[in-house]
Amino acid sequence: MTDIQVRAAQAAEYEKVQAVFGGAMMFEPKPDELWTRLFEPERALVATDDGEIIGTTRALTRELSVPGAVVDAAHVTGVGVQPTHRRRGVMSQLIGRQLREVPEAIAVLWASEPAIYGRFGYAAAAWGVEYAVDLHRVGAPNDSIRPGALAVLTADEALKDLPALLRRLQGQRSGVSGRSDLLWQARLQDKPDDRGGRTERRILVHRDEAGTVDGYALWRGKLNWGPTGPANEVLVEELVAPEPAAYRALWQHLLTMDLSATLNYSHAAVDEPLQQLVTYPTALERRLGESLWLRVTDVPRALRQRRYAVPLDVVLEVTDHLIESNTGRFRLTTDESAVTCERTDDAADLSLSVTELAGAYLGGRPLTEFAATGRVTEHTAGALNRTATAFGWPVAPVSIEVF
Ligand SMILES: CC(C)(COP(=O)(O)OP(=O)(O)OC[C@H]1O[C@@H](n2cnc3c(N)ncnc32)[C@H](O)[C@@H]1OP(=O)(O)O)[C@@H](O)C(=O)NCCC(=O)NCCS
Numbered sequence: 001m002t003d004i005q006v007r008a009a010q011a012a013e014y015e016k017v018q019a020v021f022g023g024a025m026m027f028e029p030k031p032d033e034l035w036t037r038l039f040e041p042e043r044a045l046v047a048t049d050d051g052e053i054i055g056t057t058r059a060l061t062r063e064l065s066v067p068g069a070v071v072d073a074a075h076v077t078g079v080g081v082q083p084t085h086r087r088r089g090v091m092s093q094l095i096g097r098q099l100r101e102v103p104e105a106i107a108v109l110w111a112s113e114p115a116i117y118g119r120f121g122y123a124a125a126a127w128g129v130e131y132a133v134d135l136h137r138v139g140a141p142n143d144s145i146r147p148g149a150l151a152v153l154t155a156d157e158a159l160k161d162l163p164a165l166l167r168r169l170q171g172q173r174s175g176v177s178g179r180s181d182l183l184w185q186a187r188l189q190d191k192p193d194d195r196g197g198r199t200e201r202r203i204l205v206h207r208d209e210a211g212t213v214d215g216y217a218l219w220r221g222k223l224n225w226g227p228t229g230p231a232n233e234v235l236v237e238e239l240v241a242p243e244p245a246a247y248r249a250l251w252q253h254l255l256t257m258d259l260s261a262t263l264n265y266s267h268a269a270v271d272e273p274l275q276q277l278v279t280y281p282t283a284l285e286r287r288l289g290e291s292l293w294l295r296v297t298d299v300p301r302a303l304r305q306r307r308y309a310v311p312l313d314v315v316l317e318v319t320d321h322l323i324e325s326n327t328g329r330f331r332l333t334t335d336e337s338a339v340t341c342e343r344t345d346d347a348a349d350l351s352l353s354v355t356e357l358a359g360a361y362l363g364g365r366p367l368t369e370f371a372a373t374g375r376v377t378e379h380t381a382g383a384l385n386r387t388a389t390a391f392g393w394p395v396a397p398v399s400i401e402v403f
Helices: 010-023 033-038 090-101 156-174 181-188 244-255 273-277 299-305 355-360 366-369 383-391
Strands: 005-007 043-047 054-064 067-083 106-110 127-134 149-154 202-207 213-222 232-240 260-268 286-288 292-296 313-320 330-336 338-344 349-355
Touching: 005 033, 005 090, 010 043, 033 043, 033 181, 033 330, 043 181, 043 349, 054 090, 054 106, 054 156, 054 292, 067 181, 149 156, 149 244, 156 202, 156 232, 202 244, 232 244, 232 313, 244 273, 292 355, 299 330, 299 338, 299 355, 313 355, 313 383, 349 355, 349 366, 349 383, 355 366, 355 383
Parallel strands: 067 106, 232 260, 313 349
Antiparallel strands: 005 043, 043 054, 054 067, 106 292, 127 260, 127 286, 149 202, 202 213, 213 232, 313 330, 330 338
């Protein structure tokens, strides 16, 4: 590591940073005006060897919904080390420094491999469910969509109506990342090269009786003809429908597309209501995976930022091998109106590391899960169940976008 330097990136280095990331991930970066504008050089770190960039990590300034609130969260992305420089501690330097420097109290990312980020105190905080639906078997009703309720929008039209719906989803579920205007434009780009042989993106919306858009689905189709006839594929990229009528109508429409045999959707929550809308839920063929990984970078601030399911008064003894100020005892006190979390000398009720706090932070994984393998230790009888209940949340977190 002697000749490897780590420094902040410069604005003009976006293409070089992307080239290193693309080289590590094995894709060819293409010029993209919107993503160039979204580059935040002051939030990017590069590792150089003899002046050449050989490793990168960066963060996007975005908000994230957490239990009972929407807060700033560093959205970490573009982590890559040139294959010639792998396993020499480059990523460890980059991620360690990034975590110590982010101004937000939490950082989040999608991991390419689950083995990478646990060592830095990240934990999978939201599960994602991938559906591969057998449309011939699933048995979806196709009778309750009000005539005229569904329409297809252009991307420009969608930019007016869709952002408010995503914000409403953030009010319902944790783990949902906010989008600036520029991020929305980037999300709705539909370059032919990115379609993977599928149709252009359809922006399907549902309108309520007053004509207001109250749900949308982004989806594509793929023509396919199997030995027994038509077997088209429907790929649902994103579905946001805070209103139950919109949720039902959009799914019913997509599950009953003519000529189609399969539907894929990768961003369902573990408590996705979709399973209620079909006759044979086993035909949804669900696969569980880690979706959003979370790191608590400022323990007391992070714990104050979210809300809790029931009142709580607990002393947590926390360890953090990377960020010294997170190590110590903190008293967390919550009731319906306020949350306080301060450093204390009082005896601990529970001890755990920042990793377990991260796993439980969005309310998607109970602290009892970590206690069962000895990663959370109870010192005061009853403290574990009380704290696990308070950290839980009635709705499971979900991350609907890989960033
Ligand atoms: C993943 C990647 C960034 C790691 O960079 P690196 O500089 O080789 O990582 P480090 O040398 O700092 O590794 C630190 C530790 O993590 C381990 N590690 C690194 N990458 C790993 C992986 N993909 N799987 C399992 N362990 C991994 C190392 O073995 C090392 O363990 P050790 O401390 O016990 O020896 C790099 O290999 C890469 O760019 N991979 C392809 C792109 C990618 O997957 N990026 C992540 C996007 S989310």
